[in-house]
Amino acid sequence: MKFMVLLTRGEWQESGSQEERERVFxxxxxxxxxxxxxGQIVEGHQLQHPxxxxxxxxxxxxxxxxxxPLIEAKEAIGGYAILEAADLxxxxxxxxxxxxxxxKAEVRAVVER
Numbered sequence: 136m137k138f139m140v141l142l143t144r145g146e147w148q149e150s151g152s153q154e155e156r157e158r159v160f161x162x163x164x165x166x167x168x169x170x171x172x173x174g175q176i177v178e179g180h181q182l183q184h185p186x187x188x189x190x191x192x193x194x195x196x197x198x199x200x201x202x203x204p205l206i207e208a209k210e211a212i213g214g215y216a217i218l219e220a221a222d223l224x225x226x227x228x229x230x231x232x233x234x235x236x237x238x239k240a241e242v243r244a245v246v247e248r
Contacts (some may be wrong), residue, residue: 148213
C-alpha cells in the first residue's frame with residue numbers, strides 16, 4: 136500500500152540556530168536516503184517556504200489566483216513523502232522514526248486506481 140505523509144515545518148526550522156537546522160537536515164537526509172534506497176520512500180520532496188505559495192480558488196467554474204498559502208495557520212506543510220508499506224501500522228512505525236525535534240506528520244492511505 137502507498138501512504139502520503141505530510142510533514143509540517145517545525146519550530147526548529149523557523150527559529151532554530153543555523154547549527155541546529157544543519158544538524159536536523161543532515162539527520163533527515165540520512166533517514167530519507169536509507170528509506171529511499173530500501174524502496175520504502177518512493178517519492179517525496181521538501182517544499183519551498185509557505186510564503187512562496189500561490190493558491191487557485193475555483194468557484195462556479197471561475198478561478199481566482201491568490202499569492203499566499205491556502206492554509207492560514209501557524210502550521211504549514213514543509214514537505215511530503217510517498218511511503219510504500221504493508222499497512223497503516225507499518226507506515227506509522229516508519230514515520231515515528233522521522234528525525235525532527237518538533238513538528239507533525241499526517242499519514243493517509245493513497246487511493247490507487
